[in-house]
Amino acid sequence: MTIKQIAQQAGVSVASVSNVINGNYHKVSAETRKKIEKIISETGYTPNAVARSLATQESKIISMVIPYIGEYFSFNANPYYSELIAEVEKYVRAQDYCLMIRCVDRCSDIVHMLSSWNVDGAIFAGASASEIGDLRNSLKCPSVFIDSYCEKEGVVCVGIDDYRGGYLSARHLLNNGHRKIAFAAPSFGSEGVIYERFRGFTDACREYGVEIGEKDIFEVDAVESNSIVAGNDIALSAEKFTAVGVTSDLTACGIMRGISQCGLSVPKDISVIGFDDLSLCTISSPRLTTISQDIQMKARRAGDLLFTMIREKCELTSNEKIAVKLVERDSVARAEQ
Amino acid sequence: MTIKQIAQQAGVSVASVSNVINGNYHKVSAETRKKIEKIISETGYTPNAVARSLATQESKIISMVIPYIGEYFSFNANPYYSELIAEVEKYVRAQDYCLMIRCVDRCSDIVHMLSSWNVDGAIFAGASASEIGDLRNSLKCPSVFIDSYCEKEGVVCVGIDDYRGGYLSARHLLNNGHRKIAFAAPSFGSEGVIYERFRGFTDACREYGVEIGEKDIFEVDAVESNSIVAGNDIALSAEKFTAVGVTSDLTACGIMRGISQCGLSVPKDISVIGFDDLSLCTISSPRLTTISQDIQMKARRAGDLLFTMIREKCELTSNEKIAVKLVERDSVARAEQ
DNA sequence: TGTGGTTAGTTAAACGATTTACCAATCTTG
DNA sequence: CAAGATTGGTAAATCGTTTAACTAACCACA
Numbered sequence: 001m002t003i004k005q006i007a008q009q010a011g012v013s014v015a016s017v018s019n020v021i022n023g024n025y026h027k028v029s030a031e032t033r034k035k036i037e038k039i040i041s042e043t044g045y046t047p048n049a050v051a052r053s054l055a056t057q058e059s060k061i062i063s064m065v066i067p068y069i070g071e072y073f074s075f076n077a078n079p080y081y082s083e084l085i086a087e088v089e090k091y092v093r094a095q096d097y098c099l100m101i102r103c104v105d106r107c108s109d110i111v112h113m114l115s116s117w118n119v120d121g122a123i124f125a126g127a128s129a130s131e132i133g134d135l136r137n138s139l140k141c142p143s144v145f146i147d148s149y150c151e152k153e154g155v156v157c158v159g160i161d162d163y164r165g166g167y168l169s170a171r172h173l174l175n176n177g178h179r180k181i182a183f184a185a186p187s188f189g190s191e192g193v194i195y196e197r198f199r200g201f202t203d204a205c206r207e208y209g210v211e212i213g214e215k216d217i218f219e220v221d222a223v224e225s226n227s228i229v230a231g232n233d234i235a236l237s238a239e240k241f242t243a244v245g246v247t248s249d250l251t252a253c254g255i256m257r258g259i260s261q262c263g264l265s266v267p268k269d270i271s272v273i274g275f276d277d278l279s280l281c282t283i284s285s286p287r288l289t290t291i292s293q294d295i296q297m298k299a300r301r302a303g304d305l306l307f308t309m310i311r312e313k314c315e316l317t318s319n320e321k322i323a324v325k326l327v328e329r330d331s332v333a334r335a336e337q
Numbered sequence: 338m339t340i341k342q343i344a345q346q347a348g349v350s351v352a353s354v355s356n357v358i359n360g361n362y363h364k365v366s367a368e369t370r371k372k373i374e375k376i377i378s379e380t381g382y383t384p385n386a387v388a389r390s391l392a393t394q395e396s397k398i399i400s401m402v403i404p405y406i407g408e409y410f411s412f413n414a415n416p417y418y419s420e421l422i423a424e425v426e427k428y429v430r431a432q433d434y435c436l437m438i439r440c441v442d443r444c445s446d447i448v449h450m451l452s453s454w455n456v457d458g459a460i461f462a463g464a465s466a467s468e469i470g471d472l473r474n475s476l477k478c479p480s481v482f483i484d485s486y487c488e489k490e491g492v493v494c495v496g497i498d499d500y501r502g503g504y505l506s507a508r509h510l511l512n513n514g515h516r517k518i519a520f521a522a523p524s525f526g527s528e529g530v531i532y533e534r535f536r537g538f539t540d541a542c543r544e545y546g547v548e549i550g551e552k553d554i555f556e557v558d559a560v561e562s563n564s565i566v567a568g569n570d571i572a573l574s575a576e577k578f579t580a581v582g583v584t585s586d587l588t589a590c591g592i593m594r595g596i597s598q599c600g601l602s603v604p605k606d607i608s609v610i611g612f613d614d615l616s617l618c619t620i621s622s623p624r625l626t627t628i629s630q631d632i633q634m635k636a637r638r639a640g641d642l643l644f645t646m647i648r649e650k651c652e653l654t655s656n657e658k659i660a661v662k663l664v665e666r667d668s669v670a671r672a673e674q
Numbered sequence: 675t676g677t678g679g680t681t682a683g684t685t686a687a688a689c690g691a692t693t694t695a696c697c698a699a700t701c702t703t704g
Numbered sequence: 705c706a707a708g709a710t711t712g713g714t715a716a717a718t719c720g721t722t723t724a725a726c727t728a729a730c731c732a733c734a
Binding site for chain 1 (some may be wrong): 689690691692693
């Protein structure tokens with residue numbers, strides 16, 4: 001079923017049909033409009049999106065680009081990503097756009113696909129500042145970067161207040177009397193989400209006269225077995241930690257398990273605080289105390305900014321940081337004197 | 338950058354450029370082929386997918402259609418879906434196709450979008466037999482249905498051996514001496530994944546002379562608070578259950594929490610067995626004994642069948658059931674005498 | 675030498691929409 | 705009533721590809 005056939009059946013030109021489809025009602029009389037609409041609804045005709053896209057150079061497609069590392073898909077390894085994708089999908093669908101999803105090694109892998117499909121906008125998760133720099137030259141469509149730190153003119157980032165999150169996390173442990181504190185995170189450089197959480201964490205510690213040194217930092221990625229090993233290490237460390245701050249809930253759960261394996265109890269012997277507030281926090285045992293981030297808000301702000309750029313055809317520069325908060329559950333206890 | 342410009346620069350016709358792009362090398366001499374390829378790589382030209390799709394009536398797009406109920410996205414509420422999506426994305430990308438994702442109320446919501454984008458194939462998750470029936474008339478592209486039970490000619494289903502899973506689940510409890518057994522599942526009719534698991538479960542019980550009656554069945558959806566309530570109900574029931582079989586790991590975790598809340602211990606007082614074998618099984622406490630399904634295999638088989646239909650331009654009828662197996666962890670113990 | 679078969683290439687018609695430019699009829703208005 | 709504006713509509717170009725049909729040159733062979 002094509003627009004041509006509709007036009008034929010209605011005895012009008014394709015231009016008229018196109019006009020009623022696109023709501024250019026001032027160009028067509030009420031009478032012919034009725035006639036055309038009748039036939040459209042009778043036949044169940046829908047305009048072909050591909051042809052439309054070719055003609056308009058737009059597509060009503062938004063692409064979401066997710067990093068993955070080695071074997072592990074971020075959104076498989078870490079439920080944070082699936083919650084994020086779910087929220088983005090919801091937003092995009094509400095705008096009557098389609099969502100294309102793609103995992104990539106390097107963000108630049110995607111630029112051809114984006115222009116090739118006339119993609120109207122892209123949302124990148126977890127791109128580094130340098131990747132964004134490379135992207136800026138090649139990328140044609142409006143984009144927003146979730147969980148990135150980048151101050152460049154013309155780039156839109158949406159994230160959370162990671163520094164504050166790290167700070168609140170440590171302060172909660174300190175307020176509970178802990179002084180022997182470990183920090184567990186994936187490897188990080190001197191920028192980005194994890195680095196900011198680390199800065200906040202150490203700054204809070206310093207305020208209480210506690211220094212986080214190299215021996216207090218445990219490097220651990222999202223792979224579950226690795227986080228269990230980290231839990232073992234923390235439990236058995238000569239440092240006799242009474243608490244550990246972790247940069248993701250998933251890892252925190254693994255660490256709790258690793259600690260239990262060594263015969264110590266959470267939170268009685270060692271307190272654990274996570275980050276993200278995923279739904280698994282209430283499933284774990286003990287339920288995980290954590291820093292809560294509002295994933296839905298993140299997706300919504302990213303969507304708002306993206307669609308502003310698309311609709312107003314403008315460039316924006318933004319670095320939104322959404323507030324975080326402490327959610328107390330059962331994995332942090334007062335340190336024994 | 339268009340094919341026209343490439344042709345101009347190379348001093349040949351667009352047809353020749355098109356032929357080298359598409360590997361119709363017999364139609365172009367080695368010499369001009371070199372010339373064209375040189376210019377293509379110099380300019381970094383990529384053919385426009387939209388125009389190509391319009392011309393070929395294909396798109397290299399696969400669509401994945403996910404059900405959601407009310408507020409809850411399946412793949413948000415249940416990590417099973419995100420693992421499935423991750424595997425499908427991987428498969429589709431390996432074939433050099435794009436993946437469009439869409440959550441729907443009713444499967445029929447998607448047919449317009451599929452034809453409008455010339456989508457080459459679709460993967461539906463969790464569609465009911467009647468929905469598939471409706472779809473068959475309107476659907477233009479090859480499709481495979483994951484987790485559906487449908488015997489109709491020309492429909493391709495890929496699932497797991499749910500009956501066997503239910504059977505193994507109950508048998509494991511029975512072999513551990515349990516006789517007061519509860520069954521927790523979302524509401525189900527007389528067909529589909531949950532019903533099959535139920536059949537297997539009750540059949541095994543019957544072999545041991547145990548009847549699962551209405552008072553032994555607890556209806557519970559994926560919402561976490563509901564599963565905790567179910568856990569409470571099971572713990573406090575006058576039936577004095579010593580074990581419960583659950584049709585999803587996520588719900589099983591909530592039920593374990595609900596049981597603990599009532600002061601009972603898993604598995605000491607009540608054993609719990611899940612279904613799916615998601616990664617969260619190893620972070621729950623106790624680690625969840627469950628029926629393991631191979632999600633990667635499921636995605637791969639679905640992909641294989643789908644791409645066979647796409648490439649061979651043929652219709653298939655299939656009802657593959659992938660084997661499941663019991664994975665013993667710590668949430669099932671022997672019943673006390 | 676005429677016929678037929680390759681080979682290498684071009685031209686132009688699709689694909690299914692949008693949109694600009696144009697036209698004819700009718701209405702306003704001084 | 706003539707000029708101009710408005711209304712309702714059409715024809716045709718365009719978007720960037722693929723591909724069928726065609727051509728011209730060359731070669732082989734009876």
